[in-house]
Amino acid sequence: MDAITFLYMLLQSLIHYLQSVGDVWDEETHWRMELRAKRLDRKRIQLEWEVEQLALRQRGEAWGDLLWFALQPWQVWAVVGVLVLLLGLYFFWRKRNHEAENSNEEDEEDHVLGNDLRWLLERIQWPVQDLQAGCEWAIHLMDNYTIYFGHILSNSFYPVLQHAIGVGSAFEGWSPREQDVVYRVLIPMTPPRGHSFHLELDSAGHRHVRNFRVRVQLECTCTSERQAETVLCFLHHPEEELRSNQDPSLLHTLCTDSYLDVHKTARWFYQLVRAVWPALPQSHSWHLKLLPSRRSCQFQVTDGTESFRIEVLFGVRRGDSDVFVSSQTREARTLSTTWPETYDVAEVKFFKYIAQQAPPDTLHLRCLQLFSRVQLGFGFSNYMVKTIIMHLLNTIPMSQWRRRYFLRRLGDINVNLRRCLEEKCLNHFVIGNRNLPQEISLPLDILSAEPPNLIHHLARDLASHSQAMSEYQDLQHQTLVSPF
Incomplete structure (x- = not known):
């Protein structure tokens, strides 16, 4: 051997x-x-x-x-x-083989959906601009404006302008526009000295919207600390003395019948923006172009290579909450003294909360971007689609919004859209929602209110409902997502 x-x-x-x-x-x-x-x-x-x-x-x-x-x-x-x-x-081979068998079903799903998912993601046109950088630039510009506004208005009786708050799609992390992104900001206003704001609900004939009027009331300043600064009291000093020694009150400048006027406020702010622009650092290398608008201030800033379009809204905060009444309109004919209630700040805070909880490969914004793109030409508004997605984000764990579940979530959005159209009902996301994150502060009447139906018009108009169902079928073919 x-x-x-x-x-x-x-x-x-x-x-x-x-x-x-x-x-x-x-x-x-x-x-x-x-x-x-x-x-x-x-x-x-x-x-x-x-x-x-x-x-x-x-x-x-x-x-x-x-x-x-x-x-x-x-x-x-x-x-x-x-x-x-x-x-x-x-033994190592046996262990790996056992793990592979357990994950075999998920791997097969990834393999089947891989090509379709890659193709679908490529169809989503993300905005050309870097949204985060654009939001930071817009807020920085408005902060510079606010500093100069404070100096100019310090001795006047115009509304006191606070720091701008970014609202709208761009500050939520997405944009329905690909080339021309609009950076929308809300400037809270507080009453000047000797004045007070009182919000009056005015929803007569508008069951599904909440409109307010901002009543301006004069307050006595005779015993205030500013008496030593030769500030005259609008209530107790003669009108002749007031006219000759002091600027007019807010009631005589931006109000109509004792109510703050949106149109007058917008024109006044336009004048401020134009007057202050040469003093800003941005004016040395950027060009300002004011755009027409009656209920907001819109302007475009360009430097030859980049361009930013900014829309400034004005608002009055409801107490210490994240709910405002703003100059933004929701109807074609809105009175100049009507200030609709807006939940934009609360919605932005919700998306920021979601971003903090989301894994790195979360694609909820891609879902929103896709549906906002493919629904163009149909009767579904971006806000309607966003509301459906916000409801889903508030119920489906963020771990289920990762890349591997992208098609499932698109299917969920499609199914919910169809169900809303069939039931002719889509509840508002903020109003009456007691499951919002604690970071979002709402007034008690908003928490206890019955959520309005955003598509109530379909219930009373059969022709509109039939058209909406037909458009849904077309939209379903566009998204190439069948309901699960």
Whole structure:
């Protein structure tokens, strides 16, 4: 028996042993019998080897010395080490195979959806501009404006302008526009000294919207600390003295019938923007262009290569909450003294909260971007689609909005859109929603209110409902997503 034969028999024993482990690992009796057989077999081999060695030594053949060297103790331990390594690799292979079997279903799903998902994501046209950088630039510009507004208006009786708050789609992280992104900001206004604001709900004939009027009331300043600054009280000083020694009150500048006028406020703000622009650092390298608007201030700032379009809305905060009444209009004909209630600040805070909770590969904004793109030309508003997605974001865990679930979430949006159209009902997301994050502050009447139906018009107009269902079928083909 030579060394090659011995190694061959050793490998045969190893293979036989691994096979027995893989096939009948849990049969203890069989394993013990195999072990006993291997011991007897090794004993037999050892005896045969000793007889062979004795014969070789007696014959004095040179290859016997070589065989003896090959079987030195350190070589034996090396062989044992190889066996242990192979056995460890075998167990590792079994473990990986078990894990692969458990995840096999998910891997198959990824493989099936991979091509469709990649193709669908490529269809989503993301805005050309860097939204985050654009939002930061717009807020920085408005902060510079606010500083100069404070200096100019410090001794006047115009509304006090606070720091701008970013609202709208761009500040939520998406945009329905690809080329021309609008950066919308809301400037809260507080009453000047000697004045107070009082919000009056005016929803007569408007069950599904909440409109307010901002009544301006004069307050006595006779006992105020500013008396030493020769500030005259609008209530107790003669009108002749007031006209000759003090600027007119807010009631005589931006109000109509004691109510703050949106149109007058917008024109006044336009004049401020134009007058202050040359003093801003941005004016050295950027060009300002004012755009027409009656209920807001819109302007465009360009430097030859970049362009930012900004819309400034004005608002009055309801208490300490995240709800405002603003100059933004929701109807074609809105009175100049009407200030609709807006929930833009609360919605932006909701999207920021979602962004903080979301994994890195979350695609909820891609879903919003896709639907806002494909619904162009249909009767569904971006706000309607956004409301559906906000409801889903508030109920489906963020871990289920990751890339691998993208098509499922598109299916959910499609199913919810269809259900809303069939039931002719889509509840407002903020009003009456007690499941909002604690970071969002709402007035008590908003929390307890019945959520208005955003598509109430479909319930009373059968022709509009039929058209909406037809447009939904067309939209379904556009998105290439079938309901689950």
